[in-house]
Amino acid sequence: MSSEHPPFAVAVDLAIFTIRDGALAVLLVERGEEPFKGAWALPGGFVEPDEDAEQAAWRELNEETGVERFPGHLEQLRTYSAPDRDPRMRVVSVAHVALAPDLPEPRAGTDAADARWWVVDDLIGEDGEPLEDAPALAFDHRQILVDARERVRAKLEYTTLATEFVSEPFTLPELRRVYAAVWGTPPDLGNFRRKVLGTDGFVTPTDSHGSPTETGGRRALLYRRGPATAISPPMVRG
Structure with missing residues (x-):
């Protein structure tokens, strides 16, 4: 039976983030x-x-990167359906996003010539525009990257996901550096401490302290991850 609608394909695109060397990184092929x-x-x-x-x-x-399924949460970001987003044919993409710790080095496979982690700040600015000397991304993937970065930044506002990126036991300055890496700027120190210590189950204090500071200041208390998964009201960014 003939159809009034031309055929189109459905695809998926993945914005997979982790923190490497203190910076937010995304996996590209x-x-x-x-x-x-x-x-x-x-x-x-x-x-x-x-x-x-x-x-x-x-x-x-x-298939494209050699990265196996990991325990971190993969969620749908949004659907991208501009008629001209793919020069081959009409392609609607369901984009997914994930932020997870300890992801491995990728290896290129199938139709990929290479695969590697890129520091997000080397690809796009805070306004979402490409940076000078940054590689142009294929299709509409720069926009997907911009949207995905905002999604993972927002997740740190209302979840305790940041604690997954520090080794236990950890100090509050170490945890704050995770927020700085994802948000692009560290949260206000006073607000950060009040939110982390005032949210029931965010972190659990230990009886131990970290190494002495270079200035000889008081050693920071060490913490472990608490059972909480949500932050309400959310942590204020910036």
């Missing part, structure tokens, strides 16, 4: 095939007829 051969892009690909979008996302991540 260098495209080995046209379109945009040689350009850097988010991992992704087409959804197969026998899988849903999340299954396709995990499969494409592994």
Whole structure:
């Protein structure tokens, strides 16, 4: 039976973030095939007829980068459906985002020529515009990256996810550096301490202290992750 609507494909794109050397980093692949051969892009690909979008996302991540399914939470970001976003045909992409600690070095696979972690601040500015000398991203992936960065920044406002990025036991300055890496600026020190210590179950104090400071100041108390997963009201950014 004929249809009034032309066929189109459904794809997935993945913005996978971690913190490396104190900076927010995103996983990119260098495209080995046209379109945009040689350009850097988010991992992704087409959804197969026998899988849903999340299954396709995990499969494409592994096929293009060698990164296995990890315990961190992968969630849908939004759908990108501009008619001209892919020069091959009409392609609607369901973008996914994740922020997880201790992710491995990637390796290029399938149609990717290379795969590596990029510091987000080397790709886009705070206004979302590309930086001078930064590689242009394929398709509409710069916009997806901008939207995904905002999503993970917001997650640190209302969840305790930041505690996953510090080794236990940890000090409050170490935890604050996680927020600085993701937000691009450290939270106000006073507000940060009040929120972390005033939120039931955010952190659990130990009876131990960290190493002495370089100035000979008082040693910081050490903490462990608490059972809480949500922060309400959210932590104020900046």
